[in-house]
Amino acid sequence: MNKDILKYGFLILLLPVLQEVLFNHINLFGFVNPLIYVIFVFVFPVYKSKTSILWTSFILGVFIDMLSNEGGIHTFSLVFVSYYRLFILRFIKGNSIGDEESIDILQLGNSIQAVWILIVSFVHHFLVFLLEQFSFHRFGFVLLKTFLTTLLTTLLISFALQIFLKKKSNAW
Amino acid sequence: MFQIFNFFSKNRILLLFLFLEFVAFILIFQTHSYQQSKYITSSHRISGSLLKKSEQIHSYFGLKDKNKELIQENVDLKNELEKYKQLQVAPTEVMRDTAKKYTYIVAKVIQNSYLKRDNTITLDKGLVDGVQPDMGVILPNGIVGITLHVSQHFSTVMTILNSKSSINVKFKKNHHFGSLQWNGVSYTKAQLWDIPVQADIKKGDTIVTGGHSVFFPEQILVGIIEDVKFSNKTFEKIDVKLFADFSALHTVYIVTNKYRDEQQNLEAQTENE
Numbered sequence: 206m207n208k209d210i211l212k213y214g215f216l217i218l219l220l221p222v223l224q225e226v227l228f229n230h231i232n233l234f235g236f237v238n239p240l241i242y243v244i245f246v247f248v249f250p251v252y253k254s255k256t257s258i259l260w261t262s263f264i265l266g267v268f269i270d271m272l273s274n275e276g277g278i279h280t281f282s283l284v285f286v287s288y289y290r291l292f293i294l295r296f297i298k299g300n301s302i303g304d305e306e307s308i309d310i311l312q313l314g315n316s317i318q319a320v321w322i323l324i325v326s327f328v329h330h331f332l333v334f335l336l337e338q339f340s341f342h343r344f345g346f347v348l349l350k351t352f353l354t355t356l357l358t359t360l361l362i363s364f365a366l367q368i369f370l371k372k373k374s375n376a377w
Numbered sequence: 378m379f380q381i382f383n384f385f386s387k388n389r390i391l392l393l394f395l396f397l398e399f400v401a402f403i404l405i406f407q408t409h410s411y412q413q414s415k416y417i418t419s420s421h422r423i424s425g426s427l428l429k430k431s432e433q434i435h436s437y438f439g440l441k442d443k444n445k446e447l448i449q450e451n452v453d454l455k456n457e458l459e460k461y462k463q464l465q466v467a468p469t470e471v472m473r474d475t476a477k478k479y480t481y482i483v484a485k486v487i488q489n490s491y492l493k494r495d496n497t498i499t500l501d502k503g504l505v506d507g508v509q510p511d512m513g514v515i516l517p518n519g520i521v522g523i524t525l526h527v528s529q530h531f532s533t534v535m536t537i538l539n540s541k542s543s544i545n546v547k548f549k550k551n552h553h554f555g556s557l558q559w560n561g562v563s564y565t566k567a568q569l570w571d572i573p574v575q576a577d578i579k580k581g582d583t584i585v586t587g588g589h590s591v592f593f594p595e596q597i598l599v600g601i602i603e604d605v606k607f608s609n610k611t612f613e614k615i616d617v618k619l620f621a622d623f624s625a626l627h628t629v630y631i632v633t634n635k636y637r638d639e640q641q642n643l644e645a646q647t648e649n650e
Contacts, residue, residue, distance in 0.1 A: 222427065222431075225427070225428065225431055225488075226431040226434065230435065235492075236492045255390045256389070256390060256393060259390070259393050259394055259397055260393075260397075263397045263400075263401075266401065268424075270404070271423075271424040272424050272427065272428065272488070273488075273490070274488065274490070274497050274499065274533060275405075275408065275493075276404045276405045276406075276407060276408030277400070277401035277402065277403070277404025277405040277408075278401075278405055280397075280400075280401040280404065281398055281401035281402060281405060284394065284397045284398055284401060285398065288394045336405060337493050337494060338493075338494050338561075339494060339495075340494075342561070343561065343562075
C-alpha cells in the first residue's frame with residue numbers, strides 16, 4: 206500500500222514535469238504537442254477503488270493546469286476519462302471483459318490495448334482542445350488538432366508501455 | 378432519511394465524479410473572467426520555479442540567435458542615441474520629468490503559449506522586483522501584453538494573442554487611433570478596429586502604440602499593415618503583421634509607469650463626474 210502511494214505519487218510529480226519540459230516543445234507541424242500524461246489513466250491499476258483514481262487524476266490534472274496556466278481544462282478532461290476508462294474498454298471488448306478487478310493492461314493484447322488508448326486519448330484531447338477554444342468557433346481546427354495529437358499521443362504511450370512495463374508486468 | 382443515506386452510498390463514486398468535474402469547471406470559468414484564480418496559475422511559487430528551471434535548459438539551445446538579436450538591438454539603440462545627441466537641446470524641467478516617466482524591468486519568459494485562443498506567458502520577475510499587475514510588457518521590436526497576476530517572484534502576462542486583450546494603437550504617419558485585437562487565427566497577425574473611415578491606410582504602414590494607454594509608452598513598434606478589406610464604406614478587417622515573434626519569446630521588458638495611478642485616478646474621476 207505504502208509502496209503504491211510512493212509509486213503513483215512519484216508519477217503524479219514526474220508526468221507534469223515531463224509534459225512541460227519535454228513534450229510541450231515538440232510542436233509537430235507547428236501546433237501538435239502530445240499530451241503524454243494521459244498514460245496515467247492506463248497504468249493506474251483497475252483493482253484499486255474508483256474513488257482513488259478519481260482523486261489522483263484530479264490532483265495530476267491540477268498540476269498540469271498549474272504549469273500550463275489553463276485553469277481546470279486538463280483537470281476536467283482527465284477526471285472525465287478516468288471515470289469512463291473501463292466503460293470504454295468494455296465497449297471495445299464487447300462486454301467480454303470478465304472479472305473487472307483482474308484486468309491487466311499488458312494482457313489485453315496489442316490491438317485492444319492500442320484501440321483503448323486511441324479512444325480514451327481522443328475523448329480526452331477533444332475535451333481539452335474544445336475547452337481551450339471555449340466556443341464552437343473554428344470547430345474544424347479543433348477536430349484536426351484533436352486527430353493529429355491523438356495519433357501522436359497514442360503512438361508515444363504505446364511505445365512507453367512496451368518499454369517500461371513489459372519487463373516487470375507484475376509490478377503494475 | 379435512510380433512503381437518502383442509501384442513495385448517497387450507492388452513488389458515492391458518481392457523486393464524487395460530478396463534484397470533481399464541477400470544481401474543475403469552476404476553475405475553467407475563473408480563467409475566463411478577468412479576476413483569475415490565484416492558486417492554479419503558473420505564477421505560483423512551486424510551478425514558477427519549475428518553469429524557470431525548464432527555461433534555463435531550453436535557453437541553451439537558442440543562444441546563437443539570442444546573440445544576434447542583442448547585437449541588432451544594440452545597434453538600433455546606438456542609432457537612437459546619436460539622434461538625441463544631434464538634437465543638443467538643453468533639457469528643461471518638464472522634459473527631465475517626463476523622461477523619467479517610464480522605467481524598464483528586464484524579465485525572462487519561462488513559459489510561453491501562442492497556439493491557444495487565450496494565450497498567456499509567465500515571467501521570472503515578481504513583486505520583489507517591482508512588478509505589479511496591469512503593467513505593459515514589450516520587446517525591443519514590438520509589444521507583448523499586460524501583466525495579469527503577480528506573485529513574489531513570478532508574474533503571468535496576458536499577451537495580445539488573447540480574446541480579452543485590446544490595445545490602443547495608432548499609425549506612425551498620421552496619428553489616427555484604433556484598437557488592436559486578436560481573432561485567434563494566426564499568431565503572427567492581429568486585427569485593427571475602430572479606425573475612422575477617412576484614415577488613409579495602405580499596405581505596409583507602420584503601427585505603433587498610442588498615447589492613450591497607461592500601460593505602454595507612445596511610439597513603441599507594434600506591426601505593419603498586411604491586408605485591408607474595405608466594404609460598405611467601412612473597414613471590414615485590417616490585418617496587422619506583428620513584429621513580435623510569439624513563437625520565440627525570450628527576454629522581455631516590463632514597463633513601469635511612474636504616473637500610472639495618477640493618470641488612472643484622474644481619468645476615473647473625470648468619468649464619474
